[in-house]
Amino acid sequence: MTSKTDGSYDRTPLIAGNWKMNLDHHQAVTLVQKLTWTLTDADHDFDEVEVAVFPPFTDLRSVQTLVAGDRLPLGYGAQDLSAEDSGAYTGEISGQFLAKLGCTYALVGHSERRTLHGEDDALVGRKLTAALRHGIAPILCVGEGLEVRQEGRQVEHTLAQLRGALEGLTPDQLAGLVIAYEPVWAIGTGEVAGPEDAQEMASALRAELATLFGTETASALRLLYGGSVKSSNVASILREKDVDGVLVGGASLDEGEFASIVRFEHHLLTD
Numbered sequence: 001m002t003s004k005t006d007g008s009y010d011r012t013p014l015i016a017g018n019w020k021m022n023l024d025h026h027q028a029v030t031l032v033q034k035l036t037w038t039l040t041d042a043d044h045d046f047d048e049v050e051v052a053v054f055p056p057f058t059d060l061r062s063v064q065t066l067v068a069g070d071r072l073p074l075g076y077g078a079q080d081l082s083a084e085d086s087g088a089y090t091g092e093i094s095g096q097f098l099a100k101l102g103c104t105y106a107l108v109g110h111s112e113r114r115t116l117h118g119e120d121d122a123l124v125g126r127k128l129t130a131a132l133r134h135g136i137a138p139i140l141c142v143g144e145g146l147e148v149r150q151e152g153r154q155v156e157h158t159l160a161q162l163r164g165a166l167e168g169l170t171p172d173q174l175a176g177l178v179i180a181y182e183p184v185w186a187i188g189t190g191e192v193a194g195p196e197d198a199q200e201m202a203s204a205l206r207a208e209l210a211t212l213f214g215t216e217t218a219s220a221l222r223l224l225y226g227g228s229v230k231s232s233n234v235a236s237i238l239r240e241k242d243v244d245g246v247l248v249g250g251a252s253l254d255e256g257e258f259a260s261i262v263r264f265e266h267h268l269l270t271d
């Protein structure tokens with residue numbers, strides 16, 4: 001892996017595309033094909049910079065069939081999962097089913113789930129444990145709203161979300177866990193936190209993880225930034241030493257733009 005300007009990439013960068021409630025299963029297949037062609041044509045090394053997409057549940061079987069059939073070097077995951085494994089939970093999707101569909105990852109605690117569906121830290125923690133139970137790496141989303149940011153309480157708020165979701169877990173349960181810091185005021189608004197804000201929070205999260213689980217565990221976990229990431233701002237964000245990737249919403253729906261985000265190192269060389 002080529003190195004960051006500060007020295008090292010000891011954690012493989014992850015570029016994750018959360019499609020939210022966009023694209024049906026036909027459109028999903030088209031986007032995944034175009035994305036992998038674009039990246040393959042550009043000689044992208046998927047082992048050096050990992051790429052994963054998060055389609056709606058109804059697309060996952062089609063994406064699985066395509067990725068497995070064409071042996072595409074692309075990861076994929078779910079945007080949410082149930083805290084339960086099976087039973088009378090109408091409308092819920094079990095981690096068991098997602099594991100069968102080959103999902104590597106599942107988002108948990110995305111701010112849209114917290115805000116629109118009332119998910120609290122306790123439920124997010126149960127979902128995170130459910131993912132781990134089924135061998136799915138959770139991407140735990142944390143971050144503050146505008147009011148909290150204006151009061152300057154963003155670090156305190158975000159670390160409380162982290163502690164709330166990880167309560168009761170041991171370091172050996174955390175292998176594969178990814179944390180995504182997404183300030184809610186920067187999601188889909190065009191407002192992007194500055195690279196220094198992303199680094200400030202990533203560093204605070206890593207320090208808290210070290211306190212909770214030890215330095216070795218904390219330094220192995222990947223921390224992502226999300227919120228209005230585009231090809232024009234990704235390089236400066238990923239230059240920060242504790243930021244190991246990005247969680248991209250809107251810009252992941254366009255294969256050219258998303259491929260350009262994935263190839264952020266190219267921007268590092270050119271800016």
Ligand SMILES: O=C[C@H](O)COP(=O)(O)O
Pocket residue numbers: 018110182186187188189190226227228229247248249250251
């Ligand atoms: O999961 C992705 C985030 O919510 C960011 O979305 P956005 O890139 O559209 O701001």
